[in-house]
Amino acid sequence: MPELPEVETTRRGIEPHLLGHRVTGLVIRQRRLRWPIPRALDHTLPGQIIRGVRRRAKYLLLDTDVGTAILHLGMSGSLRLVPRDTPVGKHDHVDIQLDSGLSLRLTDPRRFGALLWTTEPAEQHELLAELGPEPLSDAFDGAHLCNAAHGRKLAVKQFIMDSHIVVGVGNIYASEALFMAGIHPTRQAGRIACARYDALAKCIKQVLAASIKMGGTTLRDFVGGDGQPGYFKQTLRVYDRLGEPCHTCGAPIRGKRIGQRSSFYCVNCQR
């Protein structure tokens, strides 16, 4: 479900309810997520005060004085703040109970998400150490893409979705950014001019920033940490618009599977 804008929307929604608050209890109903939730969390997190609510790529980081909880929402995960005694649903796997009487509740039907724990600086954790730059940072630009693309033969869409190249570009925004930049999604990454990568980097920043501003994309039932839906879906130009007219030229939007992921593009506007 969540792409970077949804994760950032969630972060902003939950942060004011967590920062400076003490964890009073931890309820784990289902330990088997993508990786088992480590037992170390059970007796270390309760009692701790949340000192930071950060995001790196699509990982949410909850800092305490003794370690950092690393959360990932996978395809179908969401976080909500609920009163402690709120009835539990089938896929409500974890409650982090807070001194305010609220609980941060992790719901994830498909269980592709994760909840891990590290006592090192989180950015040194093996899942985070090798990640590429944040797309909205100055470290990410066209030159970075152009350098990294040198000699690469895979489709540019798969290239920009590789978190070692740049983080946070998921399946929706990859299609959207390539349309905005006028680049065909199957073009080989190493056969794109640097000037076009400048445009693509700008489009990636633009589409992600715009989506964050609107609270993320609601495809089915995404809600941010404050329970409000996102409003970006209505602005999507190509994603999930198979056969509908291109907003620029009117040609029907085409669909194709690229690297096992559905992709959408306009054959006239993207080369």
Add this chain to the structure above:
DNA sequence: ACTGGCTCCTGAGGGC
């Protein structure tokens, strides 16, 4: 070193 394919899991929707 790259690349493509597979994998985890549940639920929704379409065809019959």
Add this chain to the structure above:
DNA sequence: TGCCCTCAGGAGCCAG
């Protein structure tokens, strides 16, 4: 109503 198939917003892992 039910069965079977395909697909879904992620991304680590593995063989070739």
